[in-house]
Amino acid sequence: MINDTICALATPNGIGAIGVIRVSGVDAKAITSKVFSKSLEGKVSHTSHFGTIKNEEGAIVDEVLVTVFDTGKSFTGEESVEIGCHGSPYIQQQIIQLLLSAGCRIAQPGEFTQRAFLNGQMDLSQAEAVADLIAAQSRGAHNIAIKQLRGNFSNKLKELREKLIHFASLVELELDFAEEDVEFADRTELKALVADVLAYIKRLAQSFELGNAIKNGVPVAIVGAPNTGKSTLLNQLLEDDRAIVSNIAGTTRDVIEETLNIEGMLFRLIDTAGIRENAEEIEALGIERSKEKIKQATVVLCMADATVDGEVERVSDWVKELEESYPDKKILPIINKVDVASNKRKWLQISAMEGTGIEALKKELVNAVQGDFDLAEETIVSNARHYDALMRTSEELEKALEGLETGITGDFVAMDIRQAMYELGQITGDISTDDLLGNIFAKFCIGK
Known part of the structure; x- marks a missing residue:
C-alpha cells in the first residue's frame, strides 16, 4: 500500500489562462484543506468548490476551483484533489510550495499513472498508452x-x-x-x-x-538527379514555398525536412540534394547527406525528369538497385514534368509545377505505409x-x-x-x- 501523498503541476509549464495542480494519496483532502479556505473532508466525490489559497502569512495567493475525487473514483484510484488556479508560473509554484509544507511530496515522472497501474485502474499497456x-x-x-x-x-x-x-x-x-x-x-x-x-x-x-511509423512520423526521402523537380514537389505537397526553386542544377545543397499530415498519418518529407557525379565540394557534402537520408527513410520517392532523354531508364536501374540494397523500404518511382513531355511507363506520373497527380501520390504514400492492415478494425502495435x-x-x-x-x-x-x-x-x-x-x-x- 502507498502511504504518502504526492503533488505536481498537471498542465504545461509557462504562462496560460489556467493551471491544474494534482494531489493524490491517502491525505489528499486533508493536506489541501490546510491551504484552502474550506475544509474538503466529507465533500462528495466529483464536486468542485470555489475558494482561496492563502500563504503562511494569511495573504491570498489565488482564487481557485478545487475538485475532489474519492478513493476508487479517481485516475490514480486514490483519494485525489485537483486545484484549478490561474496560469501564472509564480502562483503555481507558490501553491505547490504550500502543499509541500503541508505534507505532500513532489511526484516523480509518471508517478500518477504508475499509481493508477499499481492500484488496478489500468494494466501496463494501458498506462503506456x-x-x-x-x-x-x-x-x-x-x-x-x-x-x-x-x-x-x-x-x-x-x-x-x-x-x-x-x-x-x-x-x-x-x-x-x-x-x-x-x-x-x-x-x-x-x-x-x-x-x-x-x-x-x-x-x-x-x-x-x-x-x-504512425507514432513517430513516416520519413519520406525525395531523391533524384539535380533539377528533376524535387523541391517543387516538396512545395506542392506542403502547399507552401518551403524550398528554393530554380532552373539551376544543384540549387538544393542541403537536406530540407518538413512534416505533412495525410489522412491522419504524419509524414516527414525530406528534400535532398540532387545526386550526380562530379559535384563541387559543398554540393558533394549535400549529396552524401542525401544518401544517408535514403538509409533512414521508410519510403523513397525516386524522381525522373520526363523531359531528359534516357532519364527514366537510368532511374529504373537505380530503383532496382535500391530495392536490392534496401528490401525493407518502399521505393516509389515517379515521372515528373508530364505537362511538358509524356512517357508511357506505368509509373506514377505527376507535374510538380502544375499539381497534376499530387492527390494520387498522397494516396500512394498512405498505401505504401499501411499495406494490407485495416486501421479501423485491427489492433496496431506502436x-x-x-x-x-x-x-x-x-x-x-x-x-x-x-x-x-x-x-x-x-x-x-x-x-x-x-x-x-x-x-x-x-x-x-x-x-x-x-x-x-x-x-x-x-x-x-x-x-x-
Whole structure:
C-alpha cells in the first residue's frame, strides 16, 4: 500500500489562462484543506468548490476551483484533489510550495499513472498508452493510443493468454495421469490452437512497423538527379514555398525536412540534394547527406525528369538497385514534368509545377505505409517493448508447435507454453519488475 501523498503541476509549464495542480494519496483532502479556505473532508466525490489559497502569512495567493475525487473514483484510484488556479508560473509554484509544507511530496515522472497501474485502474499497456496519447501528433497516432488506452490490445492479449492457460492445463493434467496413459487433449486440436495463436501474435508483431511509423512520423526521402523537380514537389505537397526553386542544377545543397499530415498519418518529407557525379565540394557534402537520408527513410520517392532523354531508364536501374540494397523500404518511382513531355511507363506520373497527380501520390504514400492492415478494425502495435515481447512469445510458440508435431513429451511443450504466457504477461504487467516499471514511467512528464 502507498502511504504518502504526492503533488505536481498537471498542465504545461509557462504562462496560460489556467493551471491544474494534482494531489493524490491517502491525505489528499486533508493536506489541501490546510491551504484552502474550506475544509474538503466529507465533500462528495466529483464536486468542485470555489475558494482561496492563502500563504503562511494569511495573504491570498489565488482564487481557485478545487475538485475532489474519492478513493476508487479517481485516475490514480486514490483519494485525489485537483486545484484549478490561474496560469501564472509564480502562483503555481507558490501553491505547490504550500502543499509541500503541508505534507505532500513532489511526484516523480509518471508517478500518477504508475499509481493508477499499481492500484488496478489500468494494466501496463494501458498506462503506456497514456504517454502515447499525450505525445500523439496525428489522427493515426491518436487512434492507436486511444484504442490501447480503452483496453482493445489488453483484452485481446488476455483472451490469447486464457487460450494458452487452457492448453497448458490440459497438457499438465495429462502429466499427472501419465501412468494411467490418459489423454485429456486431442493433439490435432492443440496444434490448431497454438497455430492460431501464433498467427495472430505474428500479425501483431508485423503491425509494429506501421504503428511505429504512425507514432513517430513516416520519413519520406525525395531523391533524384539535380533539377528533376524535387523541391517543387516538396512545395506542392506542403502547399507552401518551403524550398528554393530554380532552373539551376544543384540549387538544393542541403537536406530540407518538413512534416505533412495525410489522412491522419504524419509524414516527414525530406528534400535532398540532387545526386550526380562530379559535384563541387559543398554540393558533394549535400549529396552524401542525401544518401544517408535514403538509409533512414521508410519510403523513397525516386524522381525522373520526363523531359531528359534516357532519364527514366537510368532511374529504373537505380530503383532496382535500391530495392536490392534496401528490401525493407518502399521505393516509389515517379515521372515528373508530364505537362511538358509524356512517357508511357506505368509509373506514377505527376507535374510538380502544375499539381497534376499530387492527390494520387498522397494516396500512394498512405498505401505504401499501411499495406494490407485495416486501421479501423485491427489492433496496431506502436510500442517497441510490446514488439520485443511479441517476438519472444512467437519464438516460444514455434517451439511448442514444433514439439507437438515431432511428438515431444508434454512436459517440454508445457514449458514452452508457460514461457509464451510469461512473455505476454510482460506486456500487460501481469509479470513485471521494479526495474521495468521504473524504466517505463521515468519517460512520462512529472504531472502524469
